[in-house]
Amino acid sequence: MSPDASTLVPGASGHPATPAPLREDLRIIGDMIQAGARVLDVGCGNGELLSYLARTKSVDGRGMELSQGGVNSCVRNGLSVIQGDADNDLHDYPSHAFDYIVLSQTLQATRNPREVLHHLVRIGRHAIVSIPNFGHWRMRARLLVEGRMPRTPSLPYRWYDTPNIHLCTILDFIDLCEEESIAVERSVTLDDLGRPYRLNPHGKLANLLAAQGLFLLRGRN
Amino acid sequence: MTTIVTSPASVAGLAAPEYDRPGYRLTVAEPLALDSGQSLAPYAIAYQTYGKLNADRSNAILICHALTGDQYVAEPHPLTGKPGWWDILAGPGKVLDTERYFLICTNVIGGCMGSTGPAELNPATGQPWNLSFPVITIGDMVRAQKRLIDALGIEQLFAVIGGSMGGMQVLQWAASYPERVFAAVPIATAARHSAQNIAFHEVGRQAIMADANWCNGDYLAKGLRPERGLAVARMAAHVTYLSEQALHRKFGRNLQNREALTFGFDADFQVENYLRHQGMTFVDRFDANSYLYITRACDYFDLAAEHGGVLANAFKDTKTRFCSISFTSDWLYPTSENRQIVHALNAAAANVSFVEVATDKGHDAFLLDEPEFHATLRGFLDGCAEHRGLIRR
Numbered sequence: 273m274s275p276d277a278s279t280l281v282p283g284a285s286g287h288p289a290t291p292a293p294l295r296e297d298l299r300i301i302g303d304m305i306q307a308g309a310r311v312l313d314v315g316c317g318n319g320e321l322l323s324y325l326a327r328t329k330s331v332d333g334r335g336m337e338l339s340q341g342g343v344n345s346c347v348r349n350g351l352s353v354i355q356g357d358a359d360n361d362l363h364d365y366p367s368h369a370f371d372y373i374v375l376s377q378t379l380q381a382t383r384n385p386r387e388v389l390h391h392l393v394r395i396g397r398h399a400i401v402s403i404p405n406f407g408h409w410r411m412r413a414r415l416l417v418e419g420r421m422p423r424t425p426s427l428p429y430r431w432y433d434t435p436n437i438h439l440c441t442i443l444d445f446i447d448l449c450e451e452e453s454i455a456v457e458r459s460v461t462l463d464d465l466g467r468p469y470r471l472n473p474h475g476k477l478a479n480l481l482a483a484q485g486l487f488l489l490r491g492r493n
Numbered sequence: 494m495t496t497i498v499t500s501p502a503s504v505a506g507l508a509a510p511e512y513d514r515p516g517y518r519l520t521v522a523e524p525l526a527l528d529s530g531q532s533l534a535p536y537a538i539a540y541q542t543y544g545k546l547n548a549d550r551s552n553a554i555l556i557c558h559a560l561t562g563d564q565y566v567a568e569p570h571p572l573t574g575k576p577g578w579w580d581i582l583a584g585p586g587k588v589l590d591t592e593r594y595f596l597i598c599t600n601v602i603g604g605c606m607g608s609t610g611p612a613e614l615n616p617a618t619g620q621p622w623n624l625s626f627p628v629i630t631i632g633d634m635v636r637a638q639k640r641l642i643d644a645l646g647i648e649q650l651f652a653v654i655g656g657s658m659g660g661m662q663v664l665q666w667a668a669s670y671p672e673r674v675f676a677a678v679p680i681a682t683a684a685r686h687s688a689q690n691i692a693f694h695e696v697g698r699q700a701i702m703a704d705a706n707w708c709n710g711d712y713l714a715k716g717l718r719p720e721r722g723l724a725v726a727r728m729a730a731h732v733t734y735l736s737e738q739a740l741h742r743k744f745g746r747n748l749q750n751r752e753a754l755t756f757g758f759d760a761d762f763q764v765e766n767y768l769r770h771q772g773m774t775f776v777d778r779f780d781a782n783s784y785l786y787i788t789r790a791c792d793y794f795d796l797a798a799e800h801g802g803v804l805a806n807a808f809k810d811t812k813t814r815f816c817s818i819s820f821t822s823d824w825l826y827p828t829s830e831n832r833q834i835v836h837a838l839n840a841a842a843a844n845v846s847f848v849e850v851a852t853d854k855g856h857d858a859f860l861l862d863e864p865e866f867h868a869t870l871r872g873f874l875d876g877c878a879e880h881r882g883l884i885r886r
Binding site for chain 1: 742805814816817835836837839840841842844845846847848849851865868869872873874875876877879
């Protein structure tokens, strides 16, 4: 997908423009979201995506973030964010409470990714999920050649201190969606810098070359 | 009530002539239907305001005070001379900016700073109400406040804010009059009073009632005051407002003006001296029967019970924007209690923010200089003001 230049320009809603460029993968997520939608960003960090969406798409955005620092800085900036995490705090939300629910680079750190995934497609009419691809050639090479647990820019932790406890490859993730009757409406694979690849995202080559996968999901019922 | 006012100056016209304290007092003739089934009429609501109500009356913030607080938020207390209880937050250029917002704080009914309460005269008998005053609830307090907001001609409060019992009123406002509340900030509070909190209140009440000067509540007529009982109630409660760390940091086991233990029951330790002082100064400004009534109101508070046992139902379809704030060392209204409110709001798909502020100052942190808390509140209010179209002056 090609970047839409207009989304890089702050909207006319009166919000001040933030000079810092948005992370490429977040911008692609932003492009998937329709203007004026209700959005829940789970693991929203410092509210980068929510601020961007409020600025450019006038979304009704909410966030959830585990780190206290992240939550406080979001609320200080006028975003609606609660402290919580995907494993414990999704149960309360009613079905279809949001048009989009975003889980960016977080699924692999949840205790029960399958359950989280079900909550996502229940709470959101659409879910947008991005995952680091453990099938990336760097991972494979490090394990195969060096015999060490892989460490990459997107997964920089050591084996003993990593929060990423449920890693998978892009193909694994697509398999899970199929098993759980979750429709993958759109897939994008990204390189190390978050730029999209022009590859069949469900193919073996993408599973080897892409550093992360990004999926627009919808529950089948 | 059709009185329309546009500024504090004309609000002053509502003050009863005999009212001799700073602020205003609205007397309402229509009966107030109470949760107990009784009704109260006439009744008075004493209140204070800061700042100016704007032309479209969209900048009003109702501040709800805690158990032993009152309407003197941002000015010296008329009885003690101490700074207003939220002086740190409310005033020109502060978080609750009086150059931007119109702040209103009412003394709760049942209180003792000018609103109708047990120490006021019962117009039917010409005697103080004492224990013949009906038991009131948080819901009753809020119903009375709403009469004032109606009288002030304010269709929608920009925000309702309060900590502790004030937070309960905030929740009650949001549940009872959602269309009247644009933003709600319940701080260090709970949607129902826990067994532990009821227990502490009961200790306080028993201390008052055990004082021989209490005279079954009729102490005013006898020219007596149950000061010792009320002071003990305050001392016990005060401990619950602090934290073990805060007490240790402030006092440790330090001795009070002495080199060694006295092997007696004088206040050997600084912490004892501090608590005795807290108890003694409290009785100068608070009525013992009011303490009984207001603690009872907290105990009876259970917002879910009013809504079929499901707290989320209290906030169904709400458009109010919420910001819930708790403090890590608050064991009276711990984060878990505040989080229950947040969970219920999530279940109602409400617009809610939730911040837990790290502090060792215990429950009292909401009254103290906590930069993280203040920055959170400022950010939330700024965001809401933008959505409400309040322009910075």
